[in-house]
Amino acid sequence: MKRLTLALAFGLAVAIALPALAQAREVTFNTELKNYGGDGAYVALYLTDADGQYQGTLWIAGEKSKYYKHLRDWARGSGQRSSEYDGLTGASVGSGRSLTITLDLADELIDAGYEVRVDTAVEDMRDNRADVVVPLTTEGAGKPVSGRGYVQSFSYTL
């Protein structure tokens, strides 16, 4: 069963790498942080399947890769391989601020049982694995959810 799942994930990755063959749409993810009163937060936005198995990285906020291990579930799933996040990184997100990411995702990833997850971490404060977990669906678009850690509110639009 596991081997089959991996083959499917790989198949999707190949399809997405050739944009002419895959239909993609623009998706915007908005992550609003609480006023947690600390340094800039490192944030990982990524996709998993319904079992929580890592599928791919959407964005990493935080410039210093040596701190990426504190984005715990993402770090375990991605192995922190730079090929997973190359070109998908930016500044950390300050307390009380919002991170908005707009990118192209293949249509196949939507309404297909995938979840968007957010891990967060702040220096001298706790790491939050799975601060946010939401299914990636047309139904879920535009509906904000609250996080369990530093995330005040998270939503996406399709």
Added chain:
Amino acid sequence: MKTPLFVTTTLATILASGMTLADDDCRDPVADWQPHDALRQQLEAKGWEVRRIKVDDGCYEVKGLDQEGNEVEAEYAPASLRLRKLEIEYDYDDKEYDRSDDDDDDDDDDDSEVTSRRSESRTGPDSGIVSGKPSVRIE
């Protein structure tokens, strides 16, 4: 935790077969237990600094520093001395988290550096789920 500067990571490692995850106590018969010192020597041979060994729920509970200087708490079965549970505290205050590296001004500088690198070298990840370049805004 007592000190707000520390972050605790718990890695639960159950190595002995036949033990269920629900079982928190060690069940080794007391006659089979090895002395504290045997465990201490085993850990010191790995480079640990052992501060304290006590008995908790029939298990040996160890507090100390691992070979990298992280605060650790670990639980061992007293007869086999096999590891049952390991908790490591990562100290954000060590040189990895040098604050002078990471204040906001530095982050802004890094931003412009990364942005210019990105525009010349990348059109999008080679593997993965995102095609093209994301646009990002922090407000």
